[in-house]
Amino acid sequence: MFEGCEPVEPLPPPGFAPEAVAACAEEILDRLGRAERPVMMVGVEIRRYGLEERVAELAKRLHVPVVTSFMGRGLLASGDTPLLGTYIGMAGQPEITQLVENSDCLLLFGVIPSDTNFGVSEKRIAGSVPITARDRAVSMGFHRYSNIPLEAMVEELLRRVAGQAPRAEGARTEYPHGLEADEARVTPPDIARAVNDLFARHGSMPMAADVGDCLFTCFDIENTELVAPGYYATMGFGVPAGLGLQAATGRRPLVLVGDGAFQMTGWELGNCRRYGWDPIVVVFNNQSWEMLRVFQPASRFNSLDDWRFADLAGPLGGEGVRVSTRRELALALDRAANTRGRFQLIEVMLEKGAVSTTLARFVEGLKRRH
Amino acid sequence: MFEGCEPVEPLPPPGFAPEAVAACAEEILDRLGRAERPVMMVGVEIRRYGLEERVAELAKRLHVPVVTSFMGRGLLASGDTPLLGTYIGMAGQPEITQLVENSDCLLLFGVIPSDTNFGVSEKRIAGSVPITARDRAVSMGFHRYSNIPLEAMVEELLRRVAGQAPRAEGARTEYPHGLEADEARVTPPDIARAVNDLFARHGSMPMAADVGDCLFTCFDIENTELVAPGYYATMGFGVPAGLGLQAATGRRPLVLVGDGAFQMTGWELGNCRRYGWDPIVVVFNNQSWEMLRVFQPASRFNSLDDWRFADLAGPLGGEGVRVSTRRELALALDRAANTRGRFQLIEVMLEKGAVSTTLARFVEGLKRRH
Amino acid sequence: MFEGCEPVEPLPPPGFAPEAVAACAEEILDRLGRAERPVMMVGVEIRRYGLEERVAELAKRLHVPVVTSFMGRGLLASGDTPLLGTYIGMAGQPEITQLVENSDCLLLFGVIPSDTNFGVSEKRIAGSVPITARDRAVSMGFHRYSNIPLEAMVEELLRRVAGQAPRAEGARTEYPHGLEADEARVTPPDIARAVNDLFARHGSMPMAADVGDCLFTCFDIENTELVAPGYYATMGFGVPAGLGLQAATGRRPLVLVGDGAFQMTGWELGNCRRYGWDPIVVVFNNQSWEMLRVFQPASRFNSLDDWRFADLAGPLGGEGVRVSTRRELALALDRAANTRGRFQLIEVMLEKGAVSTTLARFVEGLKRRH
């Protein structure tokens, strides 16, 4: 019942003109040379084309500070490039936001120009004229070089600055550590702090997040190995992605997910027993579609019921605990990290309105704008 | 931010030629007059165009027995037409199957010609030449009348047989009652029997079923008020459809669903508390995608884990009980019927291979065919 | 530079159900049997499928009179079927028009239902319900038999009436002969008469006509071997088609063309010398786009100049003569018929408003209608 078919011949890679790449690289270096505050922002293409190491090397020889775009969070995670952090516009760390928005020569390497990456900009970014290398073309000033493969351009630039001593620019982002394990109610910043402590003690874990404040909380977590959907896209991604992480890598993942998303796909945890997976799942339970409530507070449907996820963990084949205080959170995380073989669900009860630092800045920035 | 728009003018109904309807009705009656074993099968169009009562009346005046197509299960449910049952070919009751397949003048009123309705035929149905009225046309013999609205044709036929005394043909289907409440393991036929007893005692409940043997079991249930997807379509339909039944009608529904489908959408029961719904949900748990296993027994992925749905009911806001014996089933159903205000989940543990009478006939028929 | 390719495999002919053809033929004969004034009209499909002889035989055994549609002029030309003529509605011979429009059982065999064929109908034809066999289907009454190849239906009918004695119905059309060769100005009816005389004396010639009254004149010409475009389609067809006739068949053609069309393509006669063609070309010169002028008399652009086509014939390699009287016409035609080897152009000067009998009836019929 199956029809055989010939193997698919991959198309040969498209060619390009080395002289065009040379002319382009020359102009980039000329503009960089005249800049006082250059900055490099990296995006998905540097991973897609396997260029992370080369780009890190280039940044050090160009002596420019490096940040990732929002969707590029996780790039340059390994290696010794002092990655300053992630640009999130009005929702991001002020130092990084200002660095990017005040640059007189912004290099965008493989960054997707989208609302997700730039919609939160405080000032016009897309409006100014960064040097943009993406989709096999390079634009700067008012003109554009076509058919410039990113790899070829990076290599040409490296060739031309080979003589420069490598130097990392800028100070690394500080991440919060040292959770105060007291009776205070847990807030999202506490969760980030607790995770940073956990990873410092037990070692890093790859992370999967769902949409909402669990995603924003990740920006205060030092480890940047993260898969997640953009702001509101693909809700329900978190738990299944975490299972996929463990299935694909064999490493134990940490999943951050809101109660709204858990209602959609959290039940997939029932598959863990059969396959031997044991993720640690932190449920941000504020009994709310909080992101929607922030923008449309009048709608009552944003308030959700109390679904008691910790109690559901056992019947599904794992272990669950409900926590409210920081002390309970610290204990639960530690115990979860020390328990293998059964998924560990930590249901964190959050008060409505308790938000991450990133989300707080986001809301603040929107108020300023309107 | 909203743009107003003009109201939409509905198109006038398309016209038709009364003489064409007359010629068509005349030929139908002529063929019926020469037939010895006429049968009428009804499908969705008789509900879509609001013709159930008129068609019932027509059947009685034409003196022809009536069955529904598979997808038409539930049509003519009310009213005094002695509906013989549903045609399911090799999977159906032999008397009905033979009635339909041996008819020398089969009238298909508003029936969709599809695999779902006719794929299970023992002998060629579509191949013979029934009188088929659907999609605004009527075919018979080797020719076709176009632009014949079903309503117009039904009225014209009624007009022409007005003089005939109304008479119901055929014996009604017998449905199984009187479950033996003993220690024997529950089988799907027992579930049907138990539901028939339940409805006899407590009154009928509208039903929602998911795909699989829970659907086939419905064919042994006397009450035909049922919403369900066809054989394998839209798995996961059952529980949400049941909630929709209660939301839309205010009546308490009975949901029949397999464990595979429950894994997908059963969790929506967590919404009941908030909205005051309290369906009775019978989970057919054989820890298997049984329908797939029947056809592809070698694939191990068809075996599912033990998800302990009854234990999940409490945390989700309802009440759950796991049953294995017929006695336990009878008790659980009765208790569930007497308990309002919280959804009642009855997790019936079935042995692999225990199937409904309809599915048994189906499998048997397929073996005969191959 | 040429790429070879595989030979094209013709698709197998589509199948059909002999029982459907049988049922269809039976109904046709049943309707014919109840008719008092049946008539058969034939169209292009009886030639396309090579059925002219069989259809002629069928008509004789069915005892029905036969006419062609307008676009079917030329069908059944050979053979002994007393073809009554061509149906042209209000523009046609009244006896034929009434025969067709008063028929109580009109059989349309392979006729294209189009304005060209039926736009001129005095009364509704398409509105009544003829038995229509075309495009592999047969319609009658209010129903339609699909997938009935014309050939199969004709054979089935022949099989069923094999016992009937063959009999031709109706009187043949009378055609005008015997031109009065006097000083009267030539009119289109005179041209038809002159051509009939010519063919009677010298033998028939295949004909090509262009659009306009030269086409309508053909309907008074007894020989029906004619290629021409429909009413206004493809002006300029005539002369090149005539050259094609001679190139394809080796027979000398007669071309009837108006001065408007000759201005477009008449010059192709310059190719005759090289290829040895010698058509007889009759130019209807009324210095007018007469057909347009009939309908839009106010527009001055319909009046054309005097282009002196006869004088152009010599330089183009042929012989030309301008005629105005019937005597001159008769002489010119005779001389042309007796001169081979060089094309013979006869430029007939017509008075504006001189029209063929068919066009006269057409105009008259339109006046009646409006």
Added chain:
Amino acid sequence: MFEGCEPVEPLPPPGFAPEAVAACAEEILDRLGRAERPVMMVGVEIRRYGLEERVAELAKRLHVPVVTSFMGRGLLASGDTPLLGTYIGMAGQPEITQLVENSDCLLLFGVIPSDTNFGVSEKRIAGSVPITARDRAVSMGFHRYSNIPLEAMVEELLRRVAGQAPRAEGARTEYPHGLEADEARVTPPDIARAVNDLFARHGSMPMAADVGDCLFTCFDIENTELVAPGYYATMGFGVPAGLGLQAATGRRPLVLVGDGAFQMTGWELGNCRRYGWDPIVVVFNNQSWEMLRVFQPASRFNSLDDWRFADLAGPLGGEGVRVSTRRELALALDRAANTRGRFQLIEVMLEKGAVSTTLARFVEGLKRRH
């Protein structure tokens, strides 16, 4: 019978960024400044956007020599710009060809990059990197400025070189004059010479040419007011275009057309009398589709018959004369120029193989290439 409709609102012209135009102009001038042998070639867009005068001014202030593309023949015809001529690659005057192909800074203003314009290039033109302004974009080097309206760019360049003294560069093309009116057979170069003499004596006439050597002959004619189709496109254009010239401008045109094209549309001359047109029509009659014969000498269909066009002129309402010698040609042209009111057809009998200087160079260039 006519439906009224609202007037069509023209879309507003698309905007553009003045800073982009400025950056573009700056780079053009920078490149020009570093060039030693700049050349400007103009194409259709400078007429489409009404920029001929401005571009002429710009060329004089930039101090660059100007040529037209092949399809741009006729641009900058009036005015005092010393237009050097038309670039036709291997078929053109060697001085112009070398000027363009050896330029180290070629400016293409509004030129369509097509085979028609560049297929005859001796060396790569499109391969090198000219500064190309067309289709609302400007390319140079390996990059491209988008959304640069030609008008805006021309004005910006003018603004920046306003201080430069205007100066015309390069020597005008020499055109052949002074036909030897002897018994030698006429050749196409003789026709060009004779026309130059005619225009010198009687004044210029706008010209329409058809495809073939009559078109190439025009490149030796000093007056560049010409409408014609490209190499082989739209054969039959010549005579009707000439009639259109007179109808639109009221000026008497000169039409150059080959016998092959005249066979197609020359007959339209029959309309002259009615409208009072009186073009001078020179038919290049070598009884051949000469262009095709050059490339496919074996095909006999390229040899045409002797159609005696001069004899056809009279009956069509004009005057015609057949000439073979240069003396006859000179006389005929003079007489034609002095005769108004009736079209004048001069049928020049050419020997097969007699070609214009441009076609000769073309054929020679192709031989060199293959």
